Amino acid sequence: MRIMEPPPASLYRSIYSQIEEVxxxxxLNLEDDLSSLSFRIVDKKGRTHTLEITLPRNYPRSSPSISADVPYICELEWSKNSRLKDIVRQFNKHLEKLQEFWSTMDEIDRSLWVMDPKQPSNAASHRRINLGNECYLLLSIDAHNSKSLPECRFLGPNTVIEPLWRNWKKNGRHWKKDKRFDENLATLLEHTLPKAPTLGNKDEETTDCGICYAQYLPIDDELGVNSGGSPDYTCENSSCSKAFHTVCLRDWLRSITTTRQSFDVLFGDCPYCSDPVAVKTNSCR
Known part of the structure; x- marks a missing residue:
C-alpha cells in the first residue's frame, strides 16, 4: 500500500497565513493533512453557515471545491494567486443572493400551517402545507427566483384536491411577486387557508405512529392519499389511546395469524393493549 507523503512545510505556512487573513x-476544523477545512460564516440576517472547503493535492494551482447547507452552491472563480479569503468573499456574496429565498421561506413558515419539515435546514426548498380537510399542498420554491409561482403537488382525497388543482391552473396568471405569499396562495386556490395551531393547543398536536415510530408517512405515489399523512387511527381504549397510521396498522394486522377478516375489514388486537381494533383492507387512492 502506497503511503501518501505529508504536505510540505511551505504549504502549512501558506494555509496558516491564509486562515489568519480570514x-x-x-x-471550525482543519484536517492534519490539509485535505479540508471549514469556516463558520454568519450572514447579514444572523444565519449561521458552515463552509466546507476541500483542497486538492496541488493547491493552489487547482481550484478547491466547496459545500454548504444552501439550496445550491456557487461556482468559484479561481486562479493560482487566489487565497482562502477569496473563497469566503465569494461565498458571502452567494449568501446575499439567497436572502430573498430565505425571506420567502420564513414568510411561509410564519403565515401558513407547515407540516414538514419541522426544523428546515437552510438548503430546504420545499414545504408541506396543511390546507384542511385532510388535504395538503407540497410546495417547491425556486431558490433562484423565490417570488415566482412555485411548483406544487396536492395530496389528499380526490374530491377535495381536484377543485383546488383546477383553481391553481385557472388562476396561475394572477400570482404577483409583490404580494405576500399566503395572499397569493389564497387567491389562486380560492380557499381560506387554515392557521397553524398554537403550541398550547394540545388537541391539535400530532404524535408518532406506534408501529413505524414516525410522525409522517413518506411522500410516495404508491401510498396514494396517505402519502405524507400523519397518524389517523387511535385505539379506543382510553388508557391506551395509541395512535397509528392506518396503513401501518393494516400491514401489522395482516402479519398476525389471529387477525380475522370480514368482507373488506380486518379485525384484530391493538399492538399495545390488546383491545379490539378494526381497519379496512385498503384505502382510497
Missing part, C-alpha cells in the same frame, strides 16, 4: 475565530 480570522482564526471563524475556523
Amino acid at each position: 480570522g482564526w475565530e471563524h475556523l
Whole structure:
C-alpha cells in the first residue's frame, strides 16, 4: 500500500497565513493533512453557515471545491494567486443572493400551517402545507427566483384536491411577486387557508405512529392519499389511546395469524393493549 507523503512545510505556512487573513475565530476544523477545512460564516440576517472547503493535492494551482447547507452552491472563480479569503468573499456574496429565498421561506413558515419539515435546514426548498380537510399542498420554491409561482403537488382525497388543482391552473396568471405569499396562495386556490395551531393547543398536536415510530408517512405515489399523512387511527381504549397510521396498522394486522377478516375489514388486537381494533383492507387512492 502506497503511503501518501505529508504536505510540505511551505504549504502549512501558506494555509496558516491564509486562515489568519480570514480570522482564526471563524475556523471550525482543519484536517492534519490539509485535505479540508471549514469556516463558520454568519450572514447579514444572523444565519449561521458552515463552509466546507476541500483542497486538492496541488493547491493552489487547482481550484478547491466547496459545500454548504444552501439550496445550491456557487461556482468559484479561481486562479493560482487566489487565497482562502477569496473563497469566503465569494461565498458571502452567494449568501446575499439567497436572502430573498430565505425571506420567502420564513414568510411561509410564519403565515401558513407547515407540516414538514419541522426544523428546515437552510438548503430546504420545499414545504408541506396543511390546507384542511385532510388535504395538503407540497410546495417547491425556486431558490433562484423565490417570488415566482412555485411548483406544487396536492395530496389528499380526490374530491377535495381536484377543485383546488383546477383553481391553481385557472388562476396561475394572477400570482404577483409583490404580494405576500399566503395572499397569493389564497387567491389562486380560492380557499381560506387554515392557521397553524398554537403550541398550547394540545388537541391539535400530532404524535408518532406506534408501529413505524414516525410522525409522517413518506411522500410516495404508491401510498396514494396517505402519502405524507400523519397518524389517523387511535385505539379506543382510553388508557391506551395509541395512535397509528392506518396503513401501518393494516400491514401489522395482516402479519398476525389471529387477525380475522370480514368482507373488506380486518379485525384484530391493538399492538399495545390488546383491545379490539378494526381497519379496512385498503384505502382510497
